[in-house]
Amino acid sequence: xxxxxxxDPGTNRTTVERKSDRELVVTRTFNAPARIVFDAWTKPExxxxxxxxxxxxxxxxxxxxxxxxxxxxRLVFGQGAAFFGRYIDVTPPSRLVWTNDExxxxxxxxxxxxxxxxxxxxxxxxxxxxxxxxxxxxxxxGSTGAFSxxxxxxxxxxxx
Amino acid sequence: xxxxxxxxxDASFAALSDATRRGILEQLGRADTSITxxxxxxxxxxxxxxxxxxxxxxxxxxxxxxxxxxxxxxLGPRRLAEETAWIAAYRLLWASRFDELDQIxxxxxxxxxxxxxxxxx
Numbered sequence: 001x002x003x004x005x006x007x008d009p010g011t012n013r014t015t016v017e018r019k020s021d022r023e024l025v026v027t028r029t030f031n032a033p034a035r036i037v038f039d040a041w042t043k044p045e046x047x048x049x050x051x052x053x054x055x056x057x058x059x060x061x062x063x064x065x066x067x068x069x070x071x072x073x074r075l076v077f078g079q080g081a082a083f084f085g086r087y088i089d090v091t092p093p094s095r096l097v098w099t100n101d102e103x104x105x106x107x108x109x110x111x112x113x114x115x116x117x118x119x120x121x122x123x124x125x126x127x128x129x130x131x132x133x134x135x136x137x138x139x140x141x142g143s144t145g146a147f148s149x150x151x152x153x154x155x156x157x158x159x160x
Numbered sequence: 161x162x163x164x165x166x167x168x169x170d171a172s173f174a175a176l177s178d179a180t181r182r183g184i185l186e187q188l189g190r191a192d193t194s195i196t197x198x199x200x201x202x203x204x205x206x207x208x209x210x211x212x213x214x215x216x217x218x219x220x221x222x223x224x225x226x227x228x229x230x231x232x233x234x235l236g237p238r239r240l241a242e243e244t245a246w247i248a249a250y251r252l253l254w255a256s257r258f259d260e261l262d263q264i265x266x267x268x269x270x271x272x273x274x275x276x277x278x279x280x281x
Contacts, residue, residue, distance in 0.1 A: 014255040032265045053256035
């Protein structure tokens with residue numbers, strides 16, 4: 001698959017798994033200590049450089065992250081779509097938890113853990129939905145993640 | 161149409177939520193297998209295995225055919241195409257994201273290194 005890391009193909013693979021009715025889990029290992037990877041997730045000027053991959057052709061108009069417990073974040077895209085929520089756990093450099101509030105009560109809670117081992121950091125992104133239906137709906141509507149256009153194309157593909 | 165897809169995804173993901181059933185699909189990916197063989201392989205009663213195969217069959221992931229007295233299972237016509245496509249799109253997003261993150265992490269590492277050198281001088 002094309003998911004291999006560039007620097008160390010094979011070991012730095014991105015994996016995605018639906019762990020249960022309500023959970024999606026993404027993992028990837030980075031060749032750097034946790035404090036560096038954590039910085040890239042919590043400093044807005046760094047975060048905005050990678051959260052929207054260039055290849056997706058979307059513009060992130062603004063990116064405000066107030067990374068502390070109870071602090072909020074807000075990402076606004078060129079198309080007007082906004083993603084926002086609240087940080088409910090900030091434990092540098094090992095753990096970040098935030099809510100996804102743009103979807104109302106059906107939004108997931110995202111937990112990101114950073115586990116350092118031998119100078120490398122395993123990042124685990126865990127999305128927990130309030131119910132099976134909420135995750136199924138997110139999948140079916142293609143609203144998981146910030147790239148609904150991609151999933152609309154996929155929808156079209158599945159229907160054809 | 162969307163509802164139709166949702167219902168199918170429901171059935172598929174429910175079927176895949178069980179480790180034995182995922183194991184069955186893996187096995188069938190290698191070769192068609194009879195229910196009796198599957199029951200033996202997974203240390204399960206015939207009745208238990210029939211139930212698992214039933215769930216997979218309902219989801220369209222497995223097809224069965226009775227030849228003589230033996231019921232043989234194989235991967236269904238749909239296989240995992242839809243789920244795989246969805247997961248693949250989702251993985252593509254995260255893989256691209258993480259490739260960019262990789263570059264930034266590399267940059268930060270270099271910066272830390274050169275700052276460290278500067279401090280030592």
